[in-house]
Amino acid sequence: MMKINIIHCELANREHSKKKRQYAHTFHYEHNTICVADALWDLPVNHLLAILLHEIGHLHYPPEKYIDDPFADFAEDHEKHETAVDDVVHQLYHVKIWRVNSKRWGKNLEWIDRKDLPKAKQIIWNCGYKIMATTAKDEAHE
Ligand SMILES: [Zn+2]
Ligand SMILES: [Zn+2]
Numbered sequence: 001m002m003k004i005n006i007i008h009c010e011l012a013n014r015e016h017s018k019k020k021r022q023y024a025h026t027f028h029y030e031h032n033t034i035c036v037a038d039a040l041w042d043l044p045v046n047h048l049l050a051i052l053l054h055e056i057g058h059l060h061y062p063p064e065k066y067i068d069d070p071f072a073d074f075a076e077d078h079e080k081h082e083t084a085v086d087d088v089v090h091q092l093y094h095v096k097i098w099r100v101n102s103k104r105w106g107k108n109l110e111w112i113d114r115k116d117l118p119k120a121k122q123i124i125w126n127c128g129y130k131i132m133a134t135t136a137k138d139e140a141h142e
Pocket of ligand 2 (some may be wrong): 054082085
């Protein structure tokens with residue numbers, strides 16, 4: 001089971017302020033790190049856990065382009081890749097990630113069924129997640 005770090009990231013905050021449904025990203029720092037916007041923690045738990053599972057899916061399934069350049073423009077392949085990442089989560093963890101357009105929380109947002117909440121918590125727990133603060137030095141790297 002991969003160990004994951006969850007870090008607060010000013011870039012994630014900026015992305016969220018530009019595009020509401022953007023709460024997290026991967027491959028900004030080490031390959032086991034998920035960067036989140038502060039707003040992630042305001043989400044209802046079925047969205048919050050679904051987003052974290054989706055991001056864990058990204059860590060398992062990095063596209064080559066991401067590895068070369070985390071901020072490459074790959075809009076064309078983007079939607080296909082996002083669906084593939086949800087499928088990876090389903091295959092690995094047997095939790096289905098659904099999508100919904102939420103006026104309040106953003107478009108095409110991940111969510112999971114109520115019955116899958118305990119399983120989702122267990123998966124994230126098993127990843128031995130650590131929530132870390134970014135340092136001033138890290139922020140300068142952006
Ligand atoms: Zn980041
Ligand atoms: Zn994604």
